Amino acid sequence: MSHANLSDLKAFTLVAQQRSFQKAADSLGISRSSVSHALKGLERRLGVRLLHRTTRSVALTQAGEQLLQHLTPLLRDLDAALDAVSHGPEELAGTLRINANKGGARWLLEHVVPTFLQRHRHVELDLVSEGRLVDIVAEGFDAGVRLAESVPKDMVAVPFGGDVRFVTVASPAYIATFGRPATPDDLRAHRCIRQRLPSGKRYRWEFQRGTQQLALDVPGALSLDDNDLLVEAACSALGIAYVPQAFASKALKAGKLTLLLEDWTPPSAGLCLYYSCYRHVPAPLQAFIAVIRENT
Structure with missing residues (x-):
């Protein structure tokens, strides 16, 4: 690329999604100052301001919103292409982190986890069960499980387990x-x-x-x-x-x-596994979702 390199674009995408330089730095495993330097360099090369920064908040400019809208599907497709060539369908590896409430974790352990672990023996599943609602992106989870009414609007939801009463x-x-x-x-x-x-x-x-x-x-x-x-x-x-x-x-x-x-007390919409619509869906999560759908 003549105007920007891939690492700077990924840094911008994370800052834009999480509205935080520190959270983006934690996700990338680099310092906050490195992220800030990358963003300033990207803005200088493009000749536009992408972010409004204050000591307390980060917001996108109109140009930043436009860039994020175009970048998100491109980076997702790139990650998917890299996954496709690095792992065969039965050779998935890595760690899948899911944050769930107790009821969701119980259902997954009964209906999904045994099949998933047997089918993908090189994947480590980290299933964290807690009552509090967390920001799954900021806290490093690939997906979360909550009642449908509690799923943030900017997330992709996969219902399972039927209605709850x-x-x-x-x-x-x-x-x-x-x-x-x-x-x-x-x-x-x-x-x-x-x-x-x-x-x-x-x-x-x-x-x-x-x-x-x-x-x-x-x-x-x-x-x-x-x-x-x-x-x-x-x-x-x-x-x-x-x-x-x-x-x-x-x-x-x-x-x-x-x-x-x-x-x-009529039934209402039940549990959903949810994940960010702005981030690439890793291959282990895709495989986990496939097992959920087999049992729904």
């Missing part, structure tokens, strides 16, 4: 002592086991029947941060819990828990 449950002992709520508003007079999110906020229980929609910050003396613990607490008659049905299914079948407010 949150259910309201209590033990027969609790119902015998405190009664059964007939509507979500009745929960205000009950002992509820609340869930605290990783952000520190309490999760609001969401209900819907027809056109009616409610989101309640229910009362309760006990807050927990794990769905399995919520189920255990409900089985112990400590209160009413609100959890994904998959977590409560065994206790429901065993008669340890009873469904409440069934007509107020």
Whole structure:
């Protein structure tokens, strides 16, 4: 290239996507000053400003937006071409990092991971399960797993596992002592086991029947941060819990828990594996997605 080299263009793309010189430098394994020097050189050779920089933020100029729009598919196709010649379909290697919530990790371990690891023995799968929502690009993950409603709009989403349903449950002992709520508003007079999110906020229980929609910050003396613990607490008659049905299914079948407010908790869009639409999809991730689709 007469105006720019490939490394400078990749540096620009990462800064533009992540809005951070430091995050781009971490992704490239070089210093922040090297990234800054590369971007200044690129702007000088092109004769245009690509980025607006302040001490706190990075934003694209109109020229930067235009360049990013053209560069993204070109770099993705280039990486794909290099992958195609360096690895055969059964000779994938490297590390695949996926960040997932606990329910997503559980489903993948049951339905996808065994087949994937058997089929691609030279790939190391790093599956990180945590409750907090993370920036998968900034934290070095190839993909993430979350409920469809939590997937950022600039990500490509691959649904799996079908719809999910949150259910309201209590033990027969609790119902015998405190009664059964007939509507979500009745929960205000009950002992509820609340869930605290990783952000520190309490999760609001969401209900819907027809056109009616409610989101309640229910009362309760006990807050927990794990769905399995919520189920255990409900089985112990400590209160009413609100959890994904998959977590409560065994206790429901065993008669340890009873469904409440069934007509107020319809299914909703379930889990998705998601990844950046601005970055090349590595061959191991493509293979992982293929196994997901085989099981969906």
